[in-house]
Amino acid sequence: MSQAPDAPLIAIPSNLNRSALTLNGSSNHYDFIIIGGGIAGLSAAYFLSQQARVVVLEKEAHCGYHSSGRSAAVFIEAYENAPVCTLTQTSKPFFLTPPDGFTDYPLMHVIGGLTVIKPDQERAAQDYLEQWSELCPHMARIDIEDMCGHVPLLRRERMVDGIFDPLLHAIDANQLLQSYRRSIKRRGGQIITGVELDSARYKDNIWRCGWGAESASAPVLINAAGAWANTVAEQCGVTPMPLTPCRRSAAVIPAPPEAASWPMVRSLEGELYFKPEQPGLMVSPQDETPSPACDAHPDDMDLAIALERFQEVCSLPIQRIHRSWAGLRTLTPDRLPIIGPATPGEHFFWLAGQGGFGVQTSPGIGQLVAATLLDQQKIPAELQAKRFS
Ligand SMILES: Cc1cc2nc3c(=O)[nH]c(=O)nc-3n(C[C@H](O)[C@H](O)[C@H](O)COP(=O)(O)OP(=O)(O)OC[C@H]3O[C@@H](n4cnc5c(N)ncnc54)[C@H](O)[C@@H]3O)c2cc1C
Structure with missing residues (x-):
């Protein structure tokens, strides 16, 4: 019945x-x-x-x-789709003003987010801003000078401009x-x-x-x-x-002390991000490889791809990897x-x-x-x- x-x-x-x-x-x-x-x-x-x-x-x-x-521990309002954005925005007051006695330390702080737009991505950038215009009106185009003000080591010849999200936070x-x-x-x-x-x-x-x-x-x-x-x-x-568990890999590479105040940098096509992470920068190729439920380990090839993509947009030389890991993100259709x-x-x-x-x-x-x-x-x-x- x-x-x-x-x-x-x-x-x-x-x-x-x-x-x-x-x-x-x-x-x-x-x-x-x-x-x-x-x-x-x-x-x-x-x-x-x-x-x-x-x-x-x-x-x-x-x-x-x-x-x-094993997460990147970032708080991005313009993430995935509108219902996820709503769940994220509903969560925000808790993070910013946790209930009395919950914690003595801030649960998150602003780091900002910079999405890189390459020469052939003008249309996709407009679509992206249009998609989020109602729920995340705080995001705006930013020119190459301002982008390099945030991240001086960006390879300006590889990009036309960017989108800046001033409300992207890092979560503890x-x-x-x-x-x-x-x-x-x-x-x-x-x-x-x-x-x-x-x-x-x-x-x-x-x-x-x-x-x-x-x-x-x-x-x-x-x-x-x-x-x-x-x-x-x-x-x-x-x-x-x-439900499909999918592996995502990440590595932390050395970076100069000033990188600790860089925003999170992402590619518009969702193939790379990097963000401050002690003692340098966390870099991920945003891989999404289906996996059985397991104690996930990073794939060397995924890490190599991440570092190659990083070098395409950032001129910071990579001498070594401090540490690397992988975790499973369980996706639905x-x-x-x-x-x-x-x-x-x-x-x-x-x-x-x-x-x-x-x-x-x-x-x-x-x-x-x-x-x-x-x-x-x-x-x-x-x-x-x-x-x-
Ligand atoms: C590299 C990476 C980056 C990410 N970045 C972000 C980010 O920036 N922001 C964000 O919001 N999210 C991020 N995520 C996603 C986020 O980490 C996951 O959505 C979240 O951790 C899922 O939580 P969970 O409790 O469902 O899973 P889990 O943390 O995996 O917890 C499930 C638990 O169930 C236990 N368990 C399983 N079977 C049994 C059993 N039979 N009996 C008892 N216990 C059992 C497991 O041991 C496990 O501890 C990221 C994920 C990865 C991998």
Whole structure:
């Protein structure tokens, strides 16, 4: 039987109440079990733990070991598409003015963004500005002199001008992760690391999840397992979603001290970016190579391509690579996250497919998850998991 359009996606038990569950329930019974201690799982747990008992299960020894600890940690409003931009802009007040007690340090600061326009890209540059004119009116064309004022080592002969984004920020991703983690614990939430889900079944309106000799139960399971989201779904007997983990590689190269105040520089065609990163510049070829869910490692060829493209636009000599890494960005066909149950009433809640925007949208998505599960707020249709079911 199909539900009326405005029926809640998940019918949450009315006894959702920390004290009632603590007094009457067993100590391993929760309101929500969250699989995955990356930025998605922790941000959801943070907002849910204001009113509910949550447990986060993370298979690695520490949270944020995979994608969330390997990002470029930038906040770009003109990113991907309009719904992602809205999630990003919704997140901004949290980053700029975090709740009291969340952190003692700024979560982000402005660095600015410079998109390079090459001689054959005039039309594409106009289209790009047109696409973002309503949501990001702060972006504007900038001439070559001003570009070189920001980044003196740009190869001016390779470009006509650029687009400047004065509101591009760098996020302190580690501070963000640690602050979510501390706040969850302070509110009585559990974060259990080094445990991989090995059984999960839904019976009598309760999920029972097991790992080794331990177990936890809850009426709702939230799948925030990043690149492993479909593995978790299969373990839970739920139909997988069209999720494709894709590898992205990055390297840090030495740079003079003044590069620490350069903006992020990007190519319009999305094949290169570089930005300040201790102790020099982070460079990425913006590769997007499909990969199994795994502990990703950079491909030497991708790094070589990144450095070659870097040298095409910047005359800084590269003597060596300080460090390199890769992480998985889990993409969906429409490049939007998958949030909520695939079927109304199902108590398996997807929180996956955050692609290349999971850090910058984490407060907005976390708030949306809590508002949906605690206050029956509707998830925007374009983000709902049921669009793929
Ligand atoms: C190179 C690179 C640059 C990026 N730059 C940016 C950027 O500038 N800005 C931005 O916003 N985003 C950026 N991203 C994207 C961002 O990192 C991701 O969108 C985000 O980290 C996804 O978070 P997550 O929690 O879904 O995944 P993850 O961080 O991967 O977390 C999922 C967790 O689930 C755990 N897990 C999986 N299966 C199980 C199981 N069975 N039991 C228990 N635990 C399990 C995993 O161990 C993992 O820790 C970038 C990504 C990469 C790779």
